[in-house]
Amino acid sequence: MPKxxxxxxxxxxxxxxxxxxxxxxxxxxxxRFCYHEKLSIAGNCRMCLVEMEKAPKPxxxxxxxxxxxxxxxxxxxxxxxxRKGVMEFLLINHPLDCPIxxxxxxxxxxxxxxxxxxxxxxYEENKRAVQNxxxxxxxxxxxxxxxxxxxxxxxxxxxxxxxxIGLLGRGESAEITTYLEKxxxxxxxxxxxxxxxxxxxxxxxxxxxxxxxELTKTETFDVFxxxxxxxxxxxxxxxxxxxxxxxxxxxxxxxxxxKTRFAIDGLSSQRLDNVYSKIEGKxxxxxxxxxxTIVKDQIINRGRENTVFLSGKxxxxxxxxxxxxxxESLNSPYYDCRFDNAQFVEKSNESFxxxxxxxxxxxxxxxxxxxxxxxxxxxxxxxxxRKAYIENDCKIGIIGPKLDLTYNYQHLSDSLEYLNDxxxxxxxxxxxxxxxxxxxxxIGTSAINxxxxxxxxxxxxxxxxxxxxxxxxNPLNVLHQDISRVGALELKFINKNFDKDxxxxxxxxxxxxxxxxxxxxxxxxxxSTLENAFVVYLGHHGDIGASKADVILPTPAYTxxxxxxxxxxxxxxxxxxxxxxxxxxxxxxxxxxxxxxLINQKLKFNNLRELRNELTxxxxxxxxxxELNLKKDLSFGKINKINDIKINYNISNFxxxxxxxxxxxxxxxxxxxxxxxxA
Amino acid sequence: xxxxxxxxxxxxxxxxxxxxxxxxxxxxSKIIKKYPSDRIQSAVxxxxxxxxxxxxxxxxxxxxEKVAExxxxxxxxxxxxxxxxSMFNLEPIGKNFVQICRTTPCWLRGSDKLSKxxxxxxxxxxxxxxxxxxxxxxxxxxxxxxxxxPMVQINDDYYEDLDEESFKKILENLKNNKSxxxxxxxxxxxxxxxxxxxx
Numbered sequence: 001m002p003k004x005x006x007x008x009x010x011x012x013x014x015x016x017x018x019x020x021x022x023x024x025x026x027x028x029x030x031x032r033f034c035y036h037e038k039l040s041i042a043g044n045c046r047m048c049l050v051e052m053e054k055a056p057k058p059x060x061x062x063x064x065x066x067x068x069x070x071x072x073x074x075x076x077x078x079x080x081x082x083r084k085g086v087m088e089f090l091l092i093n094h095p096l097d098c099p100i101x102x103x104x105x106x107x108x109x110x111x112x113x114x115x116x117x118x119x120x121x122x123y124e125e126n127k128r129a130v131q132n133x134x135x136x137x138x139x140x141x142x143x144x145x146x147x148x149x150x151x152x153x154x155x156x157x158x159x160x161x162x163x164x165i166g167l168l169g170r171g172e173s174a175e176i177t178t179y180l181e182k183x184x185x186x187x188x189x190x191x192x193x194x195x196x197x198x199x200x201x202x203x204x205x206x207x208x209x210x211x212x213x214e215l216t217k218t219e220t221f222d223v224f225x226x227x228x229x230x231x232x233x234x235x236x237x238x239x240x241x242x243x244x245x246x247x248x249x250x251x252x253x254x255x256x257x258x259k260t261r262f263a264i265d266g267l268s269s270q271r272l273d274n275v276y277s278k279i280e281g282k283x284x285x286x287x288x289x290x291x292x293t294i295v296k297d298q299i300i301n302r303g304r305e306n307t308v309f310l311s312g313k314x315x316x317x318x319x320x321x322x323x324x325x326x327x328e329s330l331n332s333p334y335y336d337c338r339f340d341n342a343q344f345v346e347k348s349n350e351s352f353x354x355x356x357x358x359x360x361x362x363x364x365x366x367x368x369x370x371x372x373x374x375x376x377x378x379x380x381x382x383x384x385x386r387k388a389y390i391e392n393d394c395k396i397g398i399i400g401p402k403l404d405l406t407y408n409y410q411h412l413s414d415s416l417e418y419l420n421d422x423x424x425x426x427x428x429x430x431x432x433x434x435x436x437x438x439x440x441x442x443i444g445t446s447a448i449n450x451x452x453x454x455x456x457x458x459x460x461x462x463x464x465x466x467x468x469x470x471x472x473x474n475p476l477n478v479l480h481q482d483i484s485r486v487g488a489l490e491l492k493f494i495n496k497n498f499d500k501d502x503x504x505x506x507x508x509x510x511x512x513x514x515x516x517x518x519x520x521x522x523x524x525x526x527x528s529t530l531e532n533a534f535v536v537y538l539g540h541h542g543d544i545g546a547s548k549a550d551v552i553l554p555t556p557a558y559t560x561x562x563x564x565x566x567x568x569x570x571x572x573x574x575x576x577x578x579x580x581x582x583x584x585x586x587x588x589x590x591x592x593x594x595x596x597x598l599i600n601q602k603l604k605f606n607n608l609r610e611l612r613n614e615l616t617x618x619x620x621x622x623x624x625x626x627e628l629n630l631k632k633d634l635s636f637g638k639i640n641k642i643n644d645i646k647i648n649y650n651i652s653n654f655x656x657x658x659x660x661x662x663x664x665x666x667x668x669x670x671x672x673x674x675x676x677x678x679a
Numbered sequence: 680x681x682x683x684x685x686x687x688x689x690x691x692x693x694x695x696x697x698x699x700x701x702x703x704x705x706x707x708s709k710i711i712k713k714y715p716s717d718r719i720q721s722a723v724x725x726x727x728x729x730x731x732x733x734x735x736x737x738x739x740x741x742x743x744e745k746v747a748e749x750x751x752x753x754x755x756x757x758x759x760x761x762x763x764x765s766m767f768n769l770e771p772i773g774k775n776f777v778q779i780c781r782t783t784p785c786w787l788r789g790s791d792k793l794s795k796x797x798x799x800x801x802x803x804x805x806x807x808x809x810x811x812x813x814x815x816x817x818x819x820x821x822x823x824x825x826x827x828x829p830m831v832q833i834n835d836d837y838y839e840d841l842d843e844e845s846f847k848k849i850l851e852n853l854k855n856n857k858s859x860x861x862x863x864x865x866x867x868x869x870x871x872x873x874x875x876x877x878x
Contacts, residue, residue, distance in 0.1 A: 163753030168687040168762040175687050179755040180740075 002068035007075060019061035019072055020048055028074050031083060031112045033090075033197045034149035035062035038254055039158060045090070045149050047112065049082040050074045058082045080116075087117040093128040093172075094198070095144050102140075103199030105212040109147065130175055135165075136183030137669035138190055138262055139201050141176075146200035148174050152192040159255065160186040161386050161406025176200070183673050186406075187379035187654055190261040191254070194244065205262055205666045206242045210234075218578040219246060221565065222260045223314050223483045223558045224658065225378045227358065228567030229256050233264075233559055233578045240264045240559050240578065250359050250628070251567070257379035258670065259654065259661055266664030267557055270542045273583020276552040283552065288584065291551050296598045298516045298534045298550075299330070304599070306515035308506070308533070309335035311493060312522030312545075313658045315484040315588075316563030316575075317622060319520055319538075320493050321615045322589035322603065329601035334509060336495045337488035339525045340650060341502045342445040342480065343453025344489060348636040351457045352489045354568040355474035356440055357628055363473075364388045366436030368429065369398040370460070371416070371647045372444020375405050376654040377481045378568070382406065395436070397429040400446065400647040416447060417644040419459055433467045441467075442477045446650045451500040452643065461637030474632045480568050481651065487566035490621055503529055519545050520588060521555070523659050538588050541659035555588050556581035557660065562608070564615075564622060572625050653677065681806025682817045683772055684765035689740045689758065697741040699749075703729050707749060719750050723760050726750065727767055736776055736834075737768040765819075772815040773808045775853050777801065778832040782821035785829040792843050793829055794818060800850040813854060826870035827863055840865045840873075 001012040004019075006026040013022045018041070023030050033045035043063035050061045053071035058078060073079065091113060098104045130143040148167065153176065156165040164184045168175050178184060184192075193203050215234035222229040222243075229252035232244045243264055245256040277286040277294055299307055307330050309323045320337070327335045345351035361367075361384040374382040382405065388394035389407040396409035399418050412418055412429055421427040433439045441464050448456055457478070464476040480486060488494075498505035507529040510517065514532045521539035527548045537549035540557040560581040564574050589611055596603045605611040616623045651657060653675060655667040671677050699707065706729060707722075714721040726749060730742040738761055747757040761767040768776075777797055781790045794816075798804060801814035808815040824830045827839030831846065838849055838861065845864040852859045867873060 163755055166755035166759045168759060169685070170763050173685060173687060177687075179753075179758060180689060 002066070004066050004068070005071045007073060013066050017066045019050065019052070019059070019064045019066050019070070022066040023050070023061060023072065023074060030061055030074065031116060032062060033108060033112075033147060034151060036151055036154075036195065039151060039154040039195075042150050042154065045147065046086045047083065047090070047116075049079060049086065051076050051078050083116040084118060087113060088122070090147050091117060091121070092123050093144075094147065095127065097145070101142070101145065101199040102202040102207060103145075103196075107199060108197035128172060133175075133177045134181040134183070135178055135201070136189065137666060137673050138204055138258060139184060139192060140204040140207050141201055143175060143177075143200055145198050146176055147198055148176070149197055150176075151195040151197070152176060152201055155192055155195050156184065156186065156189070158390070159383050159386070160184075160188045160191075161383075162186045165192070185674055187257050187259070187375060188255055188383060190258045191245070191256070194254075203242065203262075205265060210236055210241050215241060216578070218576050220559075220576040220578065221573040222252075222256060223565065223575070224259045224263060224661070225257065225380075226354075226480045226483055226485065226568035227251050227378050227380055228483055228565060228571065228573045229260060229380055231256060231260060235559070235578045238579050238582060240267050250357070251569075251571070252380045253383070255380050255383055259379075259667065262666045262670075263655075263661040263664045264559075265666050266541070266660040266662070267559060269665070270663035271557075271582055272540055272542050272546060272552055272554040273585060274554060275584060276546075276549075278550045283549070286551075288553075288586065291553060292594055292598060295516065295536055295551055296595060299595070299599065302515050302534060303513060304330040305332050306334065306509070306513040307332045308509065308515050308517040309520070310339065310506075310517065310522050310525070311335075311337040311484055311488055311520045312339065312524065312539070313482040313484060314558055314660075315488065315520045315522075316561075316565055317487040317491065317615065318563055318608070318611055319588035320484070320488050320491050321619075322592040322605075322611065323518065323520065324491060324493055325603050326592040326596050326601075329596055329603065330599070334495050334497070334515070335493055336498045336502065336506075337485060337493045338498065338502050339522055340445055340481070341449040341453075342485070343448045343450075343457065343500070344478075345454045345457050345461075345636050348461075348633065349490070349570075350474065350476060350631045350633055351454070351461070351636065352478050352480065353486060353570045353631065354442075354477045354479060355631055356477050357569050357630060358384060360438075360473055361385055361388055361440065363392070363438045364394050364436075364440045365392045366395045366432050366439040367397070368422075368433065368439070368441045369396060369400070369409070370419075370441065370443045371400045371447025371649070372442055372479050373400075373403055373405075373446075373649050373651060374442065374444075374479065375403070376649075376651050377444060377479055379654075381479070392438075395432045397432065400444070400649065403649075415644050415646050416452075416456060416642050419456065419463075419642045422463055423459055423639045433463075436467070437469055438473065439467045439469070440475045440477060442479055444479050444649070445481060446647050448478070449650060450645055452640075452645065455640040456642060458636060458638040459640045459642060461634050462639045463637075465634040465637045468634070471632070472630075474630065474634065476634060478568070483565045483567060486568055486570060487564070487622075490566055490570075491619060519549070521545070521659060523662075538591060539659065540582075540585065541663050543659040543662060545659070553591055554581075554583055554585040555591070556585045560585065561587055564612070566622070569628055570621070570631070571628050572622050574625055682765060682819070683737060683768035683770040683815065686769045687762050688769065689743065690737075690770050695734075695739050695741055697730070697734060697739060697745050699730075699745065700733055703733055711750070720752050720756075722750055723752060723757060724764075727757070727761055731767060736772045737770060771808070773803075773812050775814050775833050777814055777816045777850075778819045778822070779816070780820070780822045780824075780828070780830050780832070781818045782825075784825035785821075788828040789842065790818075790829045793831060793841060793846050796843050796846050797831075797850065800847055800854065814850070824870075827867075836861045839863045840867065 032048045034042045048061045049058035051073040230246035230248035276283040517533040523543040523545040535549045559578040655670040661667045803809040830839040840863045
């Protein structure tokens with residue numbers, strides 16, 4: 001390995017590293033503004049100057065490739081002088097408005113000015129002022145503060161894949177803007193706020209809300225899509241003020257979607273914080289004791305063995321497990337999680353997971369997307385596909401209506417009938433898949449939400465087996481949209497009668513037996529099926545489900561309890577409680593525990609620890625957290641003939657497709673501004 | 680300094696239509712052929728120049744967007760290029776675009792006087808367009824003809840070795856649509872010595 005001398009010590013480094021990366025290996029911190037690991041190198045802020053032996057002047061370490069035998073000095077007088085000089089130039093046009101700046105306290109420029117800058121100014125001329133630009137409802141701009149590092153420009157072009165932000169003019173008149181000040185039309189636009197090293201791009205909903213040192217920071221996981229991004233939630237009292245990404249190379253890299261980041265204002269509006277029960281056709285405030293009695297009586301009167309348990313988008317594993325146990329104690333087999341009717345193959349756990357792992361997408365050189373809009377269903381995952389497209393020249397084919405995915409693709413067909421061509425080697429795309437070293441198939445729920453769903457999965461498993469090159473990578477990937485789904489399917493939270501057609505099976509059962517139906521934060525079904533049922537809604541938002549309920553039992557939202565989820569890959573994640581629940585909310589498992597006691601079928605666990613112990617004893621796949629246990633079996637593959645089924649994407653609005661984001665004002669603004677829809 | 684080429688804003692008030700003229704359309708395919716087929720975006724500068732010539736010396740919103748669409752670039756990328764170079768004007772200009780060099784050599788040789796002449800004859804202040812739309816007068820930095828200072832660029836041509844009188848004549852002739860002499864106004868070729876050497 002080549003060697004480099006940094007501050008008189010020799011270090012080995014890998015070929016292709018820059019001087020800055022080599023310095024990081026050596027543990028030497030180099031100040032920087034424009035350089036960012038995930039973006040291309042610009043080298044325009046000049047803050048990372050270091051001294052190189054035999055070079056006439058300091059070099060920009062971020063842009064200089066490290067070479068064998070190089071001698072670098074990072075703590076000499078020259079370097080200190082260079083840093084001071086650069087800092088002085090950067091501060092010439094930077095306003096002294098730290099006291100009113102939202103970045104204050106977590107600002108790279110502020111910190112580095114303290115370390116490397118002068119303590120007073122020598123500049124007596126007028127400072128430059130720049131007009132603020134509109135960038136939409138999420139990103140607030142104070143452009144006078146901009147130091148032109150162009151991180152936002154590079155992010156939007158390279159990662160987000162929207163050519164929206166640019167640097168106009170040059171020299172003193174350089175300005176960052178979007179074309180004619182239009183909104184940034186990306187699901188990842190909020191990340192430019194984190195990238196901005198100064199306070200030029202800040203969060204509009206969070207503007208003037210709080211200072212970083214006032215906030216309680218909780219490291220947890222996101223629940224708005226199936227990826228389960230690592231996030232940090234900042235709270236003050238019982239209010240969630242902002243969400244920031246944590247670095248997790250395996251799932252979200254450094255990014256999170258705008259829904260994850262900004263839908264949190266939905267957590268403080270339309271909340272259910274009281275028990276309600278329907279008296280004479282009207283929902284009235286009630287108490288837990290009364291509600292428990294009503295529900296118990298209804299379960300017994302309407303036939304305990306018919307009681308239905310339906311899970312929704314945010315239902316965690318603890319809830320599912322306790323509901324299943326409760327249901328079993330009632331002798332009722334009627335529990336199900338497949339509200340979008342997505343099918344799977346019963347004998348295989350591979351048929352509902354993202355088997356190759358999210359990180360593996362980076363190595364892909366051919367991807368077949370079937371009935372999926374990854375840009376909306378899992379925005380950070382789509383950024384990975386784009387990365388593969390850019391770095392590996394990945395060929396992408398889609399089956400389903402055309403859409404803008406931020407990368408080029410070959411549109412194969414609108415109909416699933418095309419799978420027959422693929423199975424019979426009659427498609428152009430067969431060659432692409434066969435020649436690829438790392439082909440992947442990604443199946444969205446829009447392709448398998450019909451009665452032939454499991455047949456389609458079998459056919460695709462057969463195709464996956466055929467194109468598989470690397471035995472360690474299973475190319476069959478199912479992309480579920482909800483964080484709850486994979487965990488629910490692992491728990492076999494399903495009922496045979498609801499196979500093939502969820503709504504039809506449900507309607508039949510409810511019309512015949514008129515049972516009690518527990519909706520666990522489920523708002524996404526056809527509510528006409530529930531007409532003859534006694535509906536108990538467990539949830540945190542007064543959405544559609546609550547309005548149709550006979551009894552409403554408030555439960556904590558995802559920031560208010562610690563719960564376990566399984567993400568699309570089968571990775572078990574455990575969220576942390578950021579603050580106490582609002583109002584009278586009670587955890588779902590406690591509700592089932594009390595009800596089971598009232599019916600004299602008491603569940604065995606008394607607290608969350610006992611529940612988790614019991615759960616992991618019965619289902620050991622939930623035992624180890626944050627670990628991937630990839631399944632590679634594809635033996636369920638079987639070529640079936642597929643009928644002509646036209647794909648309709650089952651997601652119509654990225655910004656508002658669950659009870660929390662539907663209550664969010666910010667998401668409503670995005671819907672209006674970006675999708676031009678009425679929220 | 681006010682200069683239609685150093686503006687970062689797209690001029691939106693004029694609701695013009697821009698489409699390539701048939702001659703220019705032919706030229707485009709010639710220009711694009713100069714670049715590798717997957718790099719035709721390199722043609723953005725010659726195309727912007729073509730569009731500016733066709734659009735009376737400035738780039739409107741529609742012409743910028745037309746250029747972007749022609750070579751498959753996003754609007755913001757084209758605008759970045761157009762705002763970077765001061766030779767691309769983003770505001771309407773008069774028929775004669777008078778750029779007076781005011782960098783040191785020309786200034787020492789009297790460019791201030793030329794500016795005053797231009798103001799008087801064109802009836803427009805520096806950075807403005809005259810009301811008859813015949814002139815736009817701007818002051819610019821070095822145009823690279825210092826040997827023949829002071830000098831002025833009007834549209835594509837240089838007028839060198841000027842003094843108040845000769846510059847006034849040029850502008851008045853332009854105003855009256857009369858022909859004018861391009862290049863040195865004292866008759867020397869390029870930058871050869873002004874006076875003959877005595878043997």
